[in-house]
Amino acid sequence: MWKQLKAFVLVTLGLSAFAEGKLNLSDEDQQKLDAAAKQEGFAAKFMAKYNDELEAKDASNAIDAFMKEQGIDTSASSQKDEGGEGDDAGDLNTEDEGTLSAKVNALTGDFAKLKAENKQLKGNIAALEKLPDADEAPETVQANLNKLNVKHSKTHLFASNDAFDAFEGRPWNEAAKQAMSGTSITAATNWTETANIDKLNSDIQDYFRKHSDEIHNLMLDGFEMPKYVEMISGVSDEYVHNQIITGEITQSLKKKFLPKNKVKFEAEKGKVRDIQIDMLFEGYELKKLEKSYLKRFSQLGITDSNPHKERFVMYVVSEIMKRARKEDKIVAGRGVYFADADRDTPASFINNFDGFLKLYLDARGVKYRPFDLSDKFLNGKPTPLNIYNYVNEMVDRLPYEFRIQPDLIMKMSPYWLGMYHEDRERIKGGNTDYTGKSTFVDKYPNIELVPYDQMEGEDFMYIIPKGIEYMLTDKPGEDGFIQFQKGGADNPRNMRAYGDYKLSAFVAAFGRKEYGKSALDFDNQLVFSNDVEVLTTSYVPVSANNATPSLEHHHSLIIGDNNTANTDITNLTNATAGKRVYLYGNGTDFTSTVKNNANIILADGDFELTKGSLLVLQALAGGKFIEISRKVGGAVEVPEPVILAPDATTADAADGTEFVTSENTQATALTTIENAISGERYTITGGGGTPNATTIANGGNFFLTGAITLTDGVFITVEYTGSKFVEIARG
Known part of the structure; x- marks a missing residue:
C-alpha cells in the first residue's frame, strides 16, 4: 500500500522515480500534490514520512503511523472503486473509504479526470479565441474557467461588491462572467447609448478612488526608460534636484585639513509638462475593445494566479495609454516643447515637452562648454573611418579628475556605436590581445558606451556621470485621467476620449561652479559633448500667417499648416549667429514663401514652402541669413558634386x-x-x-x-x- 501511495505521488508529479536521498519537493510541486489529494498539507506530511522511512530503523512503524495520521485503516479489506466518480473521490479524509488501495485508485482516477477536464478547457479556450471582431452578435462559446477558482456573486463580478463590478447596468461585466463561467456569451453592450458611456466614466473614477496606485502604475506601464534614467513621481509643477555632487572628496593621508571640493552646486529646476489625450472613437471601436477584452480570457493558463481579475475599465484605459507610451518614448529623447493653447489645429506630440537632446542643446555653450573637434576631424563630425579615434579624442579631452571618476557613461546612437565596434576591429583586430566588442572605452573601464535609440540619425554624443538624467511625472487626478463623451460634430454615434497626465525629461546638473572660476570651465562640468548640429528634424510650428517667425524656441520650424492665407516671410527673429536654420513646409491650402531680400539672401530667388519642401539657411552676424540648400517637396534630392x-x-x-x-x-x-x-x-x-x-x-x-x-x-x-x-x- 505504501508503494501504491508513492506511485500516486509519482504519477501526480509526472516522475518516473524519486531522486536519491531525502525528498525535497518544490513549492509548485507541493501545491500540485495538495490539489490532487484535495488536502492541504498532504505533500509536506508525505515528504516528512518519506524521509523518516529512509532513516528509521523500523520502516513499517513509520509507514503505519503515516497511514493512521491520514485516517487510513491498513487492516481493512479491499473494496472496489468505480473510477473515482463523485465530488469526494480521492479525498484522503473520507471515512468510509475501505482501503489504501481504493484510495490510491480514487486519487489516481481523480487526477486523470482533472487532466481530461483541462484538455476540454483548452478546446473551449481555442473556441473563445475565434470570437468575431466585426460588430455582429458574438458567437456562443463555452469557456469554462471555473477551474481557475474564478468566483462571482449573483450581483457582482468576482464577488467584490464594488460598484464597478456590478452586473446591473453593465453588460460588459455580464459578458465577462459568461466568458469565464462556461455559459453562452450573449451579453452585448450598446456603446451608442449615453447611459453606458456615463456608467463607464463613473466606473473609471470609482476604480481610481479605490486603486489610485494601480492607475498610476498603469499610466507608466509600457514606458521604456532609457538606460540609467530614473523616474521621479509626485511632481505637480516644478522640481529642484536636492542631490549635491561635489567631485573628489577622498585623498591620501596628510597632517592638515585640505578640502578639495571648493564648489558651489548649481541646482537645475525641472518643470513637468501637462499632456492631453484627445481621441475620437468611431461608433464600433469601443465595441471592438470590449470583444478584445473578452478574448483576453482565452490566453489564461491553468497556473495563472490573478490576471483574470482585470476589469474592463482598466483594459480600456490601458489600451489608450499604450498609444501614448509610444509617443512619450520618442518625446523623451527628441521632444521640443512648444505650447499654443489657442491653436485651432492639433499639435504634434513631439512638442509635448523638451527631451534630453533638447535640454543638452539649450545648455550647450550656456551651462557647459562643448568640445570643438574641428581641429582634428573634418567639420568636427564622426565618420565610419574615424569614429574609434573620435571617441578616444573626446575621452582624452576630459579633465583628468573627471575622466577617472567611477560610473561614467558615453551615450551615442546605435548606428555610431556599431560603427565604433567595426572601426575598432579594423584598427585592433589583428592584435593578439584583441577580445572582440567591448562595452567600455578602451583603457577606461569606468566609462560605459551606452546606445540610445532616440539619438539615431544624430552625430551628437555626450559623456555624463550616471544618476543625473530623470523623468518627472505626477499622479493623475481622478477626474482628469481618461473620460468619455458621447457624440461628435460629424457623427452623433462617435465618442470622444480625453484625459490629462504630466511628464517631462530632466537633467539634474550640467556643472559645478568653483569660486573664482567661470561656469564654462571644463574642470567644473558634469556634461561633456561634441559641438555638432542636433535635432534638425524636430520642428516647432509657426503661427498662422506669420511673416517674421521666431527662432526663440528652436532652430527648426514647420510652416504653413496653420495659415489661413498665403504669406510672405521677410525675416526671422531671435536667431543665434553661426547656427543653421531649417524651414520645413507643411501647408496644403495656404503656403508661406520665403522672400529673397536684404535680410534673407537666397541663391535662386524666392522659395515657396510647399508641403515637404525644406530650406536650410545659415544665421549670420547682424541678423541676416544666407541660403545653404533647398529641396522642393516631392523632388528627389540630388547631392551637390x-x-x-x-x-x-x-x-x-x-x-x-x-x-x-x-x-x-x-x-x-x-x-x-x-x-x-x-x-x-x-x-x-x-x-x-x-x-x-x-x-x-x-x-x-x-x-x-x-x-x-x-x-x-x-x-x-x-x-x-x-x-x-x-x-x-x-x-
Whole structure:
C-alpha cells in the first residue's frame, strides 16, 4: 500500500522515480500534490514520512503511523472503486473509504479526470479565441474557467461588491462572467447609448478612488526608460534636484585639513509638462475593445494566479495609454516643447515637452562648454573611418579628475556605436590581445558606451556621470485621467476620449561652479559633448500667417499648416549667429514663401514652402541669413558634386560621393579616392575641358574595363570593394 501511495505521488508529479536521498519537493510541486489529494498539507506530511522511512530503523512503524495520521485503516479489506466518480473521490479524509488501495485508485482516477477536464478547457479556450471582431452578435462559446477558482456573486463580478463590478447596468461585466463561467456569451453592450458611456466614466473614477496606485502604475506601464534614467513621481509643477555632487572628496593621508571640493552646486529646476489625450472613437471601436477584452480570457493558463481579475475599465484605459507610451518614448529623447493653447489645429506630440537632446542643446555653450573637434576631424563630425579615434579624442579631452571618476557613461546612437565596434576591429583586430566588442572605452573601464535609440540619425554624443538624467511625472487626478463623451460634430454615434497626465525629461546638473572660476570651465562640468548640429528634424510650428517667425524656441520650424492665407516671410527673429536654420513646409491650402531680400539672401530667388519642401539657411552676424540648400517637396534630392582642385590626383570620400574635375594645368591622372567606404559607389565626371583632361588608368587602385579620359561630360562610376575601385558604369 505504501508503494501504491508513492506511485500516486509519482504519477501526480509526472516522475518516473524519486531522486536519491531525502525528498525535497518544490513549492509548485507541493501545491500540485495538495490539489490532487484535495488536502492541504498532504505533500509536506508525505515528504516528512518519506524521509523518516529512509532513516528509521523500523520502516513499517513509520509507514503505519503515516497511514493512521491520514485516517487510513491498513487492516481493512479491499473494496472496489468505480473510477473515482463523485465530488469526494480521492479525498484522503473520507471515512468510509475501505482501503489504501481504493484510495490510491480514487486519487489516481481523480487526477486523470482533472487532466481530461483541462484538455476540454483548452478546446473551449481555442473556441473563445475565434470570437468575431466585426460588430455582429458574438458567437456562443463555452469557456469554462471555473477551474481557475474564478468566483462571482449573483450581483457582482468576482464577488467584490464594488460598484464597478456590478452586473446591473453593465453588460460588459455580464459578458465577462459568461466568458469565464462556461455559459453562452450573449451579453452585448450598446456603446451608442449615453447611459453606458456615463456608467463607464463613473466606473473609471470609482476604480481610481479605490486603486489610485494601480492607475498610476498603469499610466507608466509600457514606458521604456532609457538606460540609467530614473523616474521621479509626485511632481505637480516644478522640481529642484536636492542631490549635491561635489567631485573628489577622498585623498591620501596628510597632517592638515585640505578640502578639495571648493564648489558651489548649481541646482537645475525641472518643470513637468501637462499632456492631453484627445481621441475620437468611431461608433464600433469601443465595441471592438470590449470583444478584445473578452478574448483576453482565452490566453489564461491553468497556473495563472490573478490576471483574470482585470476589469474592463482598466483594459480600456490601458489600451489608450499604450498609444501614448509610444509617443512619450520618442518625446523623451527628441521632444521640443512648444505650447499654443489657442491653436485651432492639433499639435504634434513631439512638442509635448523638451527631451534630453533638447535640454543638452539649450545648455550647450550656456551651462557647459562643448568640445570643438574641428581641429582634428573634418567639420568636427564622426565618420565610419574615424569614429574609434573620435571617441578616444573626446575621452582624452576630459579633465583628468573627471575622466577617472567611477560610473561614467558615453551615450551615442546605435548606428555610431556599431560603427565604433567595426572601426575598432579594423584598427585592433589583428592584435593578439584583441577580445572582440567591448562595452567600455578602451583603457577606461569606468566609462560605459551606452546606445540610445532616440539619438539615431544624430552625430551628437555626450559623456555624463550616471544618476543625473530623470523623468518627472505626477499622479493623475481622478477626474482628469481618461473620460468619455458621447457624440461628435460629424457623427452623433462617435465618442470622444480625453484625459490629462504630466511628464517631462530632466537633467539634474550640467556643472559645478568653483569660486573664482567661470561656469564654462571644463574642470567644473558634469556634461561633456561634441559641438555638432542636433535635432534638425524636430520642428516647432509657426503661427498662422506669420511673416517674421521666431527662432526663440528652436532652430527648426514647420510652416504653413496653420495659415489661413498665403504669406510672405521677410525675416526671422531671435536667431543665434553661426547656427543653421531649417524651414520645413507643411501647408496644403495656404503656403508661406520665403522672400529673397536684404535680410534673407537666397541663391535662386524666392522659395515657396510647399508641403515637404525644406530650406536650410545659415544665421549670420547682424541678423541676416544666407541660403545653404533647398529641396522642393516631392523632388528627389540630388547631392551637390564635389569640385576637385586643378591638377588633383586624388579625391576624398569624406567630402562626398560625386566628383567633378577642374581645368588642369598639366597632364593629370587620378590614382585613388581616399577614405572610401567598402560597398560605397563613387562617380567622377569630367568638367575641365579637353586639354590636360584627368585620366584614370586600369591598374593600381582601379580595376576598369579600360583606361578613361574624363573630358567634359564623360563619367565613370566605381564601387569600392575594400581593396579596389571596380568599374560599375561609364558614359
